[in-house]
Amino acid sequence: MKILVPVKRVIDYNVKARPKDDGSDVDLSMVKMGLNPFCEIAIEAALRIKDENDQCEVIAVSVGEKQAQEQIRTALAMGADRGILVEAGSPLEPLAVAKCLKIIADRECPDLLIFGKQGIDSDNNQTGQMVAGLCGYPQGTFCSAIDIIGDVVAITREIDGGSEVWELPLPAVLTADLRLNEPRYASLPNIMKAKKKPLEVMALSGLGVDARARQTLLGVSLPSERKPGIKVDSVTALIEKLKNEAKVIL
Numbered sequence: 001m002k003i004l005v006p007v008k009r010v011i012d013y014n015v016k017a018r019p020k021d022d023g024s025d026v027d028l029s030m031v032k033m034g035l036n037p038f039c040e041i042a043i044e045a046a047l048r049i050k051d052e053n054d055q056c057e058v059i060a061v062s063v064g065e066k067q068a069q070e071q072i073r074t075a076l077a078m079g080a081d082r083g084i085l086v087e088a089g090s091p092l093e094p095l096a097v098a099k100c101l102k103i104i105a106d107r108e109c110p111d112l113l114i115f116g117k118q119g120i121d122s123d124n125n126q127t128g129q130m131v132a133g134l135c136g137y138p139q140g141t142f143c144s145a146i147d148i149i150g151d152v153v154a155i156t157r158e159i160d161g162g163s164e165v166w167e168l169p170l171p172a173v174l175t176a177d178l179r180l181n182e183p184r185y186a187s188l189p190n191i192m193k194a195k196k197k198p199l200e201v202m203a204l205s206g207l208g209v210d211a212r213a214r215q216t217l218l219g220v221s222l223p224s225e226r227k228p229g230i231k232v233d234s235v236t237a238l239i240e241k242l243k244n245e246a247k248v249i250l
Contacts, residue, residue, distance in 0.1 A: 001056045001148075003046040004110040006101055006131075007039040007075050009068040010121040017121075019220040026121075026220055035071045038116025040078075040183040042176040045146055046114050047079045047184070053148075057081050061104055063097045064088055069199060076194035077186035083199040086207065096211040098130035103207050105135055110171060112153065117142055117175040125175075132173035140168055142177040 011017055011026075012034040020027045043060065050056040060075035061084040062068040072083035086100045105113060115128035132139035144163065145156035154167045155174060186194070204211060232238045242249050 001049070001053055001112070002108060002110045003049060003056065003058050003112045003114060004101075004105060004108060005039070005042050005046050005058060005060050005075065005080065005114050006097075006127065007043065007060050007062050007068075007071050008036040008116070008119045008121075009033055009062065009064055009071045010036045010119055013037055013120055019222060023219045023221055025217060033067070033070070035074045036116055036119050036121075038118060038120070038176060038178070039071075039075075040116075041178070041180050042114040042116045043075050043078055043080060044181045044183040045143075045174075045176055046112075048181065049112075049146070049148060050079065059084060059108060059110070061101065062086070063092060063100045063204075065090070066201075069201070072199055073194050074186065076197045076199070077191040078184060079190070080197075082197055085199065085201045086204055087201055088204040088211065092204075092211055093213060093215060094124050094126040094130060095214065096209060098127050098134055099209045099211075100204065100207055101127070101131050102134040103209070105131065112148075112170060113137070113173045114146075115173070115175045117177055128173055128175040135171075135173070137171050137173045138168040139173040139175075140166055141175045143174050144177050144179045146174065146180070 010033065012032040015032050018027050046058045050058050058080040059082055060072050060080040062072050063086040066087055069085055072085055076083055084104060113131060118125035129139060129141065140155040140157065142157050143155045144158050147154040151170050152167050153170060153172055153174070154165060156163050156165050158177065232241065
C-alpha cells in the first residue's frame with residue numbers, strides 16, 4: 001500500500017498572526033513557521049496504517065516555497081518514508097495546489113491520499129475535495145476514524161446529532177478531522193535519520209500547471225476588539241440590559 005500525505009507550511013499555531021503595516025497581507029517576517037496541525041493528524045493516520053502493514057509506504061508532499069522542506073523533514077522524522085516538494089516562488093491558491101497534487105498522484109499511483117481537513121492560515125477546506133474531483137476518486141471528509149478492510153476504507157464522520165460510517169473503494173481521498181488521533185512526537189534519533197531520507201524537489205514550472213491567481217486580496221486587518229463584559233446583580237437587571245441595551249429580546 002502507498003499513502004500520499006500532502007502537508008502545508010503555516011504560521012505556528014502558538015503565534016498570533018499580524019497584518020503588515022500597510023494592511024496588504026499577513027506579516028510573515030520573523031515569524032515562526034510550522035507544520036499545519038491538521039496535516040500532522042493526517043501523517044499520524046498514515047503512520048498508524050503503516051504500523052499495521054510492513055509493505056506500506058508513506059510519502060509526504062508539499063507545494064510551496066523552498067522553506068517547506070522543513071515541514072517535509074518534520075513528517076519524515078515522524079516516520080514518513082520519503083518526501084516530494086513542488087517548489088513555487090509564491091503561495092498558491094487551492095486549485096493550483098490541487099492540480100500539482102493530481103500530477104503527483106498520477107505518477108505515484110497511491111492507494112490512499114490523506115489530507116488535513118484545512119490549513120489553519122486560510123481555512124479554505126478545499127484542496128482535498130478538489131484533488132478528489134480532479135483524480136476522479138471517492139472522498140471521505142472530516143474523518144474521526146479510519147479502518148482499512150481489504151480494498152475498502154471504512155471511515156467514521158461526525159455529523160449533527162451523531163456519526164455516520166461510509167465505506168469507500170480504494171484509491172480514495174480522505175481529510176482528517178481534529179478527533180481522528182493525537183500525533184506522535186518525533187524522537188531525536190528519528191530527526192537525525194530524517195536528514196538522510198530522500199526528498200525530491202521539482203519546479204512548478206516543469207509541471208505545466210496553470211497557477212495564475214483567480215482571487216484578489218483586498219486587505220488584511222485585525223478584528224475589532226470586543227468590549228469587556230459586565231456583571232449584573234439580578235435576572236431582572238440582565239433582562240433589562242438585553243432588552244434596552246443589547247436589543248436582542250423584545
